Amino acid sequence: MAVLQPIVDIAEICHRHGIRRVVVSPGSRSAALTLAFVRHGGFQVQVVIDERSAGFIALGMALDSEVPVVMICTSGSAAYNYAPSVSEAFFQQVPLLVFTADRPREWIHQHDGQTIFQSEIFGSHVRKFFELPADYGHEDACWAINRMVNDAILSCTGVPFGPVHVNVPIREPFYPLEGEVFAPSNNLRVVNRIPALSTLSSDSWNTLLEKWDSCGRILIVAGQSKFNANLNNVLSQISEELDVVIVADCISNVRNDSKFISYHDLFLPNQNPDDLRPDLLITFGLSVISKALKQFLQKNPALHHWHVSEDSHLVDTFQSLTCQIPVSPEYFFENIFEKLDYQLFVQGGEPETDPSFLTNWVRSNNQAKQLLYAYLDNLSLLNDLSVIYGAILCLNDHWRIHVANSMPVRYLNVLGDTLGNRMVASNRGTSGIDGCVSTAIGDALVSDNSVLLITGDLAFLYDRNGLIINSLPANLKVLVVNNAGGNIFRMIDGPSKLPELEDFFETRHQFSAKGTAQDSRINYLTATSKHQLEELLPSFLSGNGMSILEVFTDPEENSRAWKGLKAHVRAKW
Structure with missing residues (x-):
């Protein structure tokens, strides 16, 4: 029997409940949890260094599934870095099973390394919270761990779906001894719940x-x-x-x-x-x-x-x-x-x-649709709206679209039934710009379809760490619309009229996706004109392997095009 046998049993309980995907961020205190799932042999384990990106990759994997994805991290601030993805999963009702390793309770706030207050760290943003016993000497402790892990899994998949947090205090030694066998306990119990259909009298x-x-x-x-x-x-x-x-x-x-x-x-x-x-x-x-x-x-x-x-x-x-x-x-x-x-x-x-x-x-x-198309057909200069419109026209129905928050999702929404039958995903639970790249990566890793992420430059740069993984999905294409800042603030009447617009709202910058693409060995393309974009889009979308197409647009032209569309419809109505 393993030194941390109840930890080994966690992986087997998850497997018997049908869970197959695990996202791990490496750490020492979490070693026993990681090894339990890795040595089990029945899981697809994805390693992601950055916990914030890891959480969103897990979210992307679980988007269309009724089966939770497991997340594992070490103690301390690592757990806090899950917060954005956990809150997004809560409001988007996505099942995530979050395991955070921890020091035993008596060592909290005792100047010990990687130690923070992890109990109920996600507050109201999880369906349930559990803290496992740190000591397994009494048989009731092992019984409690079995019960709580079963409860956590069932809580993930109860209606509505959502994230569940299990905090796991682990005492040293937490690395296995040489020759130690990882095998589930003989008396392991799995608790199932019969699904019930809600009906009306x-x-x-x-x-x-x-x-x-x-x-x-x-x-x-x-x-x-x-x-x-x-x-x-x-x-x-x-x-x-x-x-x-x-x-x-x-x-x-x-x-x-x-x-x-x-x-x-x-x-x-x-x-x-x-x-x-x-x-x-x-x-x-x-x-x-x-x-x-x-x-x-x-x-x-x-x-x-x-x-x-x-x-x-x-x-x-x-x-x-x-x-x-x-x-x-x-x-x-x-x-x-x-x-x-x-x-x-x-x-x-x-x-x-x-x-x-x-x-x-x-x-x-129908009238609005006709006015929109007439306006789009007369746009001669490159702008964010025409970039996204052109990309959508090149897609067949087998594409899945991920779209970042701020202006990209608004551009996509105004295009109406131009989208046809293509499925659209977006992190609209909290509507933050964090995590859009990682969520698309997670979805692409489990999807049989091609996935297109449409994102602005800030959302892309904010979530670059999602690309620091091995085996990036070949079926993912990323369209980065780079207007050198948070262009949405130019569209809003309040900040658009302020002298501080560029420095403190749009946050102007000179960065691009090129360096990130080189670091992650991703094929990189760029366009600065409408003609270039039209030439590149077909090969970008049909090419082998993951690719990034970065299109550079002018923020003032983007503002003119967007406000011009609204004025065009208003004038013709």
Whole structure:
């Protein structure tokens, strides 16, 4: 039996729960944890030096999975460096199982190295926190460790998904003796949980249907979500057959229907609210990018607002919530459509919704789309918007797109259904610029599809340490739009008018991605004109191995192009 047998057993419990991926940041105090997973032989272990990048790489690996990814780090500030990725995983509802090695409690704040207060270090940003016993002499300690590790895994994958923190105090010696065998205990127990389906009673459905029938103007808004083919299909049926409006940002991954609304960023500021104000608003998913949509629905509240989510936390983004429906969106929309469709069949009538409401939204959407394309086709100079638009046009439906925060995600959102069926991921849980490179790397490492990361220069430079790993994913391409600073502050009225704009908001710089590409042995391309970009994009996207294409744009031209688009739509409306 190993000296730290309960630590060895942790890896086996994780394996029996179906976990297969581990991200390790090297350290001494965490050696026993690392070796338990490495010597187990049943895990794919990725080593990442920087814990901040490691956390986001794990996040990227777990994005589309219902299986947690394990993270392991040593004691001290290493654990704190997980905080950005843990908080992002919490708000994006991604399952991460975080193991932080620690000194035994009596050595905390005793001037011992790599020692900080790690208990509950992530506060409210984890679903649960556990601290394992440091001593295993009594059989109850081993029983407690087994129970807590099982509980931690089940908590990661309970609805809603999210990160769970397990702090592991470890006494010396924590390196194995020569000849020490790493094998699971004979009496190891794995605790499973039978999944339960959240449903609504007949009385609840009757109440909802009665309310639906009383509302002529119904609007469904999709927040950030994973792609769900069944949900996508039923939303198309609801829109087509019941004259219901479906509004979807790019990160909702609800698309590929001509009647879905995706150009709302452009037309809502210019539209008469009386034509578009809903009686019933139904929302699902997580965050919404569009500020125009949020402001419109806050200023023009629906009479009734239902939010469909299995998360018990009350979310009232549009300040109009009247009912929370605690079921999955797929279950809710499939059932309500089936019930409404049957009701219409029995009654032999037409939907009681107002068809002009859908017509108004679709007409505005199509008009905004035409104005956008006319504007883009007339842009002769290189700018951030035209760079991202040109890149999207070169992608087929097999690409996954990761997009950084600040302006890139806003540019992508304004392009509407230009995205087609391509899946979009973005760290919109906390909407920070940290971690976008590492998250895309993690996703590409586990994805069979090609992955394109669209990022600004600051977000790229901020997260360069994600590239300090062996075996970078060959299916990842990185498009860096370098405007030499935080260009979003030039787009906002407040900072854009300040004399301190360039030095203290945009933070002007002369750095590029070239040195990083050379250090990581990544193929590097650069473009400074529209003609160069058009020539390089096809080979950049189709080339073998990971590549970086850095496009240099002028911040003042970017501001003119973005504000010019808004002015163009406003003038033609």
